[in-house]
Amino acid sequence: MQNNLIRFLLILLVLSACKSNQIASNAPFSDDINIYRVKPVIEDTTVNENQNTSLANTDEVKEKPAPNPELDINYDLDQSAVLLAQRNQRILEEQGIVGYTIQVYSGTSRGKAEEIRDELLVRFDEKTKRGYDRPNYKVKIGEFLNKMEAYELFLLLKDDYPQALIIPDMIKVDMDKYLLQSDKNR
Secondary structure, three states, X not given: OHHHHHHHHHHHHHHHHOOOOOOOOOOOOOXXXXXXXXXXXXXXXXXXXOXXXXXXXXXXXXXXXXXXXXXXXXXXXXXXXXXXXXXXXXXXXXXXXXXXXXXXXXXXXXXXXXXXXXXXXXXXXXXEEEEEEOOEEEEEEEEEOOHXXXXXXXXXXXXXXXXXXXXXXXXXXXXXXXXXXXXXXX
């Protein structure tokens, strides 16, 4: 008997929890949000008969004071943007950016590295570097911002130097090449 009473109360509890609190309505849903809309204030622009509309009285024209740019939020944002751009330019000039270069030779012979570098200087109008990364001498040519630019020179070099590779490298960027004329004059 007690089990039946517990089951009945449990079923009653479940059914009462599922009951909807809203009253069913057949009217379509509408939500009027016009009360939240900002209403513009329209000034009266009609001309009174007593007012003189001639342009001869320009003394009566009141000039608005010039806004103080230091109190404007755009001024603060502009100053922050200028500081960020200057910092980024300084970092670019000091460290450079990740670009691509073509490694033409990597080996232990210093003489061969210098010979290849001299050949590249005569044949191509690109910046060439010879470096020493223990125990290898490396000869690199070109500084490119993307791999597609490097690939053109790579195809020319591949026949004579089959060990040539396109590798990522830190390259120095000449900012004067990318600045607009108006920025250069500042």
